[in-house]
Amino acid sequence: MSKQNNKKKAHLLGFMQNGFNSHATGMWRHPRDKVNWDYGRPEYWQHIAKVLERGLFDAIFIADQLAPYATYKGSSDHSVRYAVQFPCNEPSTIVPVIATVTDKLGIGVTLSTAFEHPYSMCRRLSSLDYQSGGRIAWNIVSSFSHGEWNAYGVDGRERQDRYERLEEYMELCYKLWGSWDEGAVIADKSSGIYGDPSKIHEVDHDGTYFKCKARHFVPPSPQNHPVLWQAGSSNRGRDFAAKHAEAIFAVLPTLARMKEYSQDLAQRTTERFKRPAGSVKKIFGLQTVVGESRAEAEEKFAHIRDCIPLEGALAWISGHFGLDFSRYALDENVANIEVPGIQGLFESIVYAKDGAPVTVKEAALIYAQGMGMPVAVGTAKDIVDQMEVYLDEGGADGFMLITTFTPGCYEEFVDWVVPELQRRGRYRDRYAGSTLRENLLQY
Template sequence: MSKQIRMNAFDMTSAMHNSHGLWKHPLNVRTSRYKDLDYWTELAQLLERGKFDAVFLADVVGIYDIYGQSRDAAVRDAVQVPLNDPAFAIPIMAQATKHLSFALTVSTTYEHPYAHARRMSTLDHLTKGRLAWNVVTSYLPSAARNFGLQEMMKHDDRYEMADEFLDVVYKLWEASWEDHAIVHDVENRMFTDPAKVHEINHAGKYYRVPGPHLSEPSLQRTPVIYQAGGSPRGSDFAARHAECIFVGGPTPAQTKQYIQDIKNRAESFGRNPDHIKAFTFLNVVVAETTKEAEAKYEEYASLWSSEAAKAQYGGSTGYDLSQYSDLDTSFEYKHTEHGQSRAASLTKDNPKKLTVREVLNGFERPGRKMSIVGNPQEVADGIQSYFEAAGVDGFNLTHMITPGSLIDFVDLVVPELQKRGVYKTEYEPGTFREKLFGEGQRLLPAGHPGANLRRGISQDG
């Protein structure tokens, strides 16, 4: 069988995600329903009908307040606020589905590994092994202040802390409880064999965690690890830990180059590069005809909020676009402690040097260069072409209106991709890791730093 496209739905448990200003669209029901259980079960069932691999739940723990040195633009246009805790939506969606998996974003900067390990084990139990963790280090100064810090931790220091955070949770998930520690021996009055439960006795720069882990091992023990680090320090972190990476570039060739760089780094850390899947972002506007799709795109563009888009960009990069007054000067890269890959995307990583005017104009409408607009055949052509040229394994699909854009994709694009043999018609059995990497691969593979910590564990469990 030829390589098939994997698809995640990129979402947030908020009134709006990245479709800035489109909360005004009359069919964007998420705006009012994102707080309802039924909304999330219906969304999960739609995605499973479309054979999506996972719903990827992004998250932030602060408000975007860099643009104009104010939170007003973000609050006014619902830029990822109001926002609920995504962890609580996962069991609801899992109960309504059988195969769809769930990637939960959790920051290593503002959580504690001991509590986090229990929450992830719990969710992996409740989903029957359909859980992934998107590891982030968080970039909003407002989050730092609300968690009691005077200022945001420096970018590379956040990754140093994240490395130790993962070391702790790997020990809790992989080394604390042996296989078959639960014996449920009524005759000898022993539910758990104490000899098979171990302290981890971690003592590091940031954490002291004696253990043991509070939860018994889940099907995957360690959830599938997602990561999107694009800076040199972030790329090393992804290469060391990630099983699924997010990459992006202005061309398929550059995306392919980023993927190879991460895989080369992974190999230098003693990992098998085949144990990493690569995803990039995808936005689609599709209709039965090209004319109808173009009309849809123009309708969405008429509701777009450039102020909201600038607010989101400001928080992710640290660049306050309200302060750029000389429109004909070059838009240059400057170091901040925010997201460095996003800052580089319009500066040093862009194939053409942009002026401030060009950058600001780019926020006036939804990004057409990063969208595929057309009829089902045209959209499938675009997806397949990028998939083959860039060497990605799949896509994180955004959506202009929810669930309308996803319904269009499931009903119009998925059948076309299935006809071409590049998209699954049935799910593979097993846990999320097995669906990604093959039957019997429910645990971290050999060579992964988490797998290297195992004690009393067999792959067959």
């Protein structure tokens, strides 16, 4: 085998929301964003999906939140005014839209465990995975924002037992997904017997948080259950990911943070939970801006930053971190502020300048640009140079590519950057199989 073929290859995923504006706040103002496209129509999503499949991406990954952010100044007004991930459609509705025009592309959906029973969650995910031919991933989240709790009319205080509840949730999901034995379906027309009741087991779960007495309503999908995805970055979140996840999405702003995270997750996976090394694919967030020259790319990046409204940016970090940042001076050091929500992502902006102080204003604008992800700006060669460092030194197994203007940012990446990755032996030239799990395990 050649030295080139021994190089670690990258997995690639596209990171979006099923909404008007995804994670680059204000990007809807960009003159190249959604030109002649309606985000709510199937054609928009089908076009993006076909672009990603042409680029041999593992999946499109659909993020979500369940209600408008409403923490900044105690209202969702600024989320509405500046289209801060508003409006946003339910993520799983676009799965059949995408699956019908693609053959290999995986579809990751973010679905919250907070307000849905495991029985209906398993039924929905099994149905989607079955219908797509085994191309679904479930990004497992529990809801965190004031707006979400208020929308569902429940106590918005953080549950101290959140992870205990989540562990039982997964326990019941595994029972349901594992309840159909091989040979359970007979489907004999002459006898009229469809299924063998002794091989389709009734799940009888009586736990602290959930009760369920029923048979799983959907036969096993080609993957048996969707690929399990997680974005845990706090101490408890890392444990949950090391125990359950097949892949993890992490936002790590610097190479040093990538190294620390990779080493820590590997240790938890193998030592604490006794899973084989490499069981969890580490997919790190990355924002890319590619140009035919570095100067052109820098100019494009400056235009992207110019689209960000400061109050919209403050509304987003307030909603994401559960703290009203209007209470703080714009020049205050964010490292001195304690936030109740998503600790790991908050660290992505605390360390965004590699240890130098970050003000509230800087934090808001950095986060609104792309969730605190590192940015690769330049030619295709420049971008792949940076990706190689993250693969070889940072421990990345691949990248979650956050959008800027759509669908152009993905078209440019697939046309310019993917060929450069392939030339360097850093990327596949074909899919390994038909299911997402097969492609995720390809290397």
